[in-house]
Amino acid sequence: MSQTQTTPPQTPERHRSATRNGLIVAALLWAVQLVSLVAALSGVTQAAIAIHFQTTQIAWFTLMTLLTGTFFLPFLVKAAALYGKRRVLLIATGLGFVGDLVAAMATDYRTLLIGRGIAGIYTAATPLGYAITRDVFPRRWVGLANGIMAGGVGLVAFGGPFLSGWLLDTHGFRGVLWFMAISTALSFALVALLVPESPVRERGGRMDWAGGILLGGGVTLIIYGVGEGSDWGWGSGRFIGFMAGAVVALVAFLLVERRVAEPLFPVSMTRRRPVWSALLATAVAAGALNAVGVVIQLLVLMPKIPHVSDGLGWSGEHNAIVTSPISAMIIVGAVGTGSVARRMDSRILLALGVALAVVGYGIGTQYHSTAGQIISWGVVAGLGTGVVVAVVPIMVIEVVSPEEQALANGAQNLVLGVAQIIVSQLAYVVMAQHGMVLKGTQFYLDKGFTNGIWLVIGCCTLGGLLVALVPKAERLDDAEVGRAA
Template identity: 75%
Template sequence: MSSQTQLTPPQDDERSPSTTRNVLVIVALVWTVQLVALIAALSGIAQADIAIHFRTTEIAWFTLMTLLTGTFFLPFAVKAAAIFGKKRVLLVATGLGFTGDLIAAVATDYRTLLIGRGIAGIYTASAPLAYAITRDVFPRKWVGVASGILAGGVGLVAFGGPFLSGWLLDDYGFRGVLWFMAISTAVSFLLVGAFVPESPIRAAAGRMDWAGGILLGGGVTAIIYAVGQGTHWGWGSGRFIAWVVGAAIALVVFVFVERKVAEPLFPLSMTRRRPVWTVLLATSIAAGSLSAVGVVIQLLILMPKIPTISEGLGWSGTHNAIVTSPISAMIIIGAVGTGLLSRRMDARILLGTGAALAVLGYGIGTHLHHSAPQIIEMGVIAGLGTGIVMAIVPIMIIEVVTPEEQALANGVQTLGQGVAQIVVSQLAFVVMAQHGAILKGTQFYLDAGFTNGLWLVVGCVAVGAVLVALIPRSKRLDEVEVGQAA
């Protein structure tokens, strides 16, 4: 981008800060990135209790509100990061995330709870910013290591998250989960403020593209809202069609606006390059669909067993953690192994392999999900694939863009993955509800609903796997240009 510039690289003695300092930066960034995944996991665990407590059939909005606001504000966040600095914007997003978490923790009604979750959704922007900072502030020999650790952290969340959430839910209820979210976000703010340096890469004379941001954020948000309300409005209703058409018009106008403005929100010159758009498309669908599977699995495991009403397994949070711990271990193995192999193997092979394993695992689970051994069998295979997919996504983005484009490309991928996650999640709720019943204001699901929900995820992940064939060969991680070492 012509409007981007890079500060003069520091001298060798400045370029290589102490190992201790680098480790502290990695710890702060890992906490920041994986807190997004941890909060999503905690939300999935708590949603059954929250639905029963508030007697709502609208529990889908508990996670949807977070994704909705995160999607809308993400374009503004990544553009502001290029102008004002990634660390500054990261601190703002984290501070607003803490505010929303605090509101949700003290909420006494479901509406206020949703408002808090909506504000907390702004924290979603922290993940792409943290990945971009990793490329900018580390010397070359640290970039691959740091990126792999950040990506592999998803396995640690997967392993420890169920035990943590089980303990919180069983001993303190969903309120304990909400308060933990608030405290963890506050810790993230302190770690970033204390240890993460500001990125040396900044726009020379950047300006915010307000029109582009509103059109993109508004268009995508309108699609998400329409999908979320589709069940109530009717999928063929005039209201649903009007929202979808309005969203499509906004996105088309966005493309025309971006061609005219001097400093576009997401440069079309970047997204038109085949290596970039194919990676964004395949990773968004594959990773977004895998992120959505949690709504099916957690409801299956935690919803009670009520004859003719609900055919969940009815496990406690702690029992869930114990049974799923082998799955979490496989996610760690897949993620760490991918971080090592990415320097030697074609990333396309890794992405395709991971997606294929997830399809196989959840495909088995469509019919075998009624006991602990069956859940483990399904999850061990799918967990390995999930770890590979989640770890290779940020690495593939680094391989196809320049340091100046890194934050924007991460933002586009996060936006696409978020949209895929929301759409698949909402469709899963719709599919499951076709085989279920409402009792005392709460939606419950029968076994056929869980089966169809898993089949939906399997199909969507399979689409992501097929799209890998469109991606051309690119440089490997150890061959790309990085921030300070460039």
């Protein structure tokens, strides 16, 4: 087993001014929240990109980022522990900028996907940013810094749609892609100039290359196979071969992880029922809700073409105005959950959030043709989404010890990302069953959008039902100091 070794930072924490600490928080806030902002920008631009490049494979515009981000995350987190968190954050940010630059200049869809895939490496900025705060700030600043960074989600929830709408309406999808590149370059500069290196290192640690490659390979086979299954045929030899290969890779991964001293995925920890059940329930519920955006964004932004496309044809700005009340309810749900989590069973909170989301989206399957209709059920679904998003980390905190927290967070991010990718890919497949290809572009009819929402409802409901497997855990009020909501 590796040991943690701490060396004195170049600038001692106690001698750093409040202004300097504030600048570090600002740099990390931008690095962390840029991941969410880019995800929002991607969702708004996918309809315009599909039409411009005349592609039936628009699913991969968002899935490539998710896939590479999920694949490389364990490697980057481990490298950060071995070689320095700031150093790895700069590498991830630099590669993210390269990917954004390739995507912004792409003249064909394949090159665009290559750029998006490279840019997906930047998603590691979120766990790395939070990890740095624990290492470089004085104790009294750690809670404040994490609170500010987490609270930035409100700015993204409100400002993101308006920013992306303005960029899309004024400068087209190219303007959005260039904004991503400029923002990532700014993040690199802020981290390089303001953020100190973490003094915490693992001594004698090793990278689990075999485990990471097997896990990434297995997930990739599943995602690609599901994405192409409707074209190949669900009973075809190619589809069955991809699924069989995925099973072999994942079984081999589990066997490898049980034997290595420092696994990327904590198999021994996840064998405990409280841990695996909490990870499973939260991943399915939150992964489904994270995936619903692919359906809703295509519904509101795809054009209205009789007998070809039943999109609403909204502008980016109109979409931002209509969805702002929904964003507000997501924040209300998240903040409210953080306030009551110390007094309520987290399992009840997750079930409540799922129920609200299912009711909201259930109404949405029948009524989604006007702004008023979408707002009416969207605020209910948004409230439920906020509850689910906030309770996910709380449930993980409750079932592991402080020493296991970092591994548990990594495992939770990994399984949630896999769930989101699978549900998103299935949503595209389901929608395409009731769609039409015109001039090389995949369009969707109303039945396709409706079935896509039903898919999300089904997966989210499954996550809610899986709560029954989670045993009653320690209340957050009784947890050790530092394990906060």
